[in-house]
Amino acid sequence: DGGITQSPKYLFRKEGQNVTLSCEQNLNHDAMYWYRQDPGQGLRLIYYSQIVNDFQKGDIAEGYSVSREKKESFPLTVTSAQKNPTAFYLCASARGRGTGELFFGEGSRLTVL
Amino acid sequence: KQEVTQIPAALSVPEGENLVLNCSFTDSAIYNLQWFRQDPGKGLTSLLLIQSSQREQTSGRLNASLDKSSGRSTLYIAASQPGDSATYLCAVEGFQKLVFGTGTRLLVSP
Numbered sequence: 001d002g003g004i005t006q007s008p009k010y011l012f013r014k015e016g017q018n019v020t021l022s023c024e025q026n027l028n029h030d031a032m033y034w035y036r037q038d039p040g041q042g043l044r045l046i047y048y049s050q051i052v053n054d055f056q057k058g059d060i061a062e063g064y065s066v067s068r069e070k071k072e073s074f075p076l077t078v079t080s081a082q083k084n085p086t087a088f089y090l091c092a093s094a095r096g097r098g099t100g101e102l103f104f105g106e107g108s109r110l111t112v113l
Numbered sequence: 114k115q116e117v118t119q120i121p122a123a124l125s126v127p128e129g130e131n132l133v134l135n136c137s138f139t140d141s142a143i144y145n146l147q148w149f150r151q152d153p154g155k156g157l158t159s160l161l162l163i164q165s166s167q168r169e170q171t172s173g174r175l176n177a178s179l180d181k182s183s184g185r186s187t188l189y190i191a192a193s194q195p196g197d198s199a200t201y202l203c204a205v206e207g208f209q210k211l212v213f214g215t216g217t218r219l220l221v222s223p
Contacts, residue, residue: 033211035213040215042202042214043213045210045211058210088154092157100145100162101147102204104156107156109154
């Protein structure tokens with residue numbers, strides 16, 4: 001079955017540690033996105049990538065980093081510079097920007113202890 | 114800057130009712146509008162996608178309409194069921210990327 005796989009589903013981190021969230025898709029989509037969701041707020045875009053080896057900052061990129069070395073993979077690293085990292089993180093993909101339907105993974109919940 | 118608003122924030126109805134969820138946006142220069150469903154602790158599932166040139170889309174008991182000139186979209190759910198209970202989000206894609214509303218939390222009681 002085609003889809004997007006995020007891992008881990010739950011992650012606990014001590015302050016000062018970097019963590020990497022995995023996102024893999026087998027939909028052959030060019031565009032991939034990372035969103036953050038906080039209670040009572042809409043989804044906010046962290047980073048997006050329209051093609052391999054290229055990515056752009058979204059609205060809240062500070063404290064995060066990404067890479068796009070393969071079409072299928074778009075990992076997100078939450079660095080120690082992110083002041084409030086506890087949140088629900090969602091990865092999504094689409095054939096391309098403006099081309100329609102967005103598909104989401106099941107999300108990763110990060111808690112900083 | 115595109116802003117997307119969804120009203121109401123929460124809605125509780127008895128099973129069987131027809132209901133309407135609203136989504137409004139401030140910039141009519143959009144590529145498309147998409148409605149999603151989110152169950153607690155889960156990712157988003159796409160329900161309907163309306164391209165900017167379209168007026169509505171239908172899937173089963175769901176019907177979504179789009180009025181670009183007034184900056185509005187509605188999601189109509191016919192004969193609601195307890196399994197429809199979830200948060201419904203709309204998202205507008207334009208030059209300023211994809212912007213999400215904060216959602217409407219729907220509870221359908223048996």
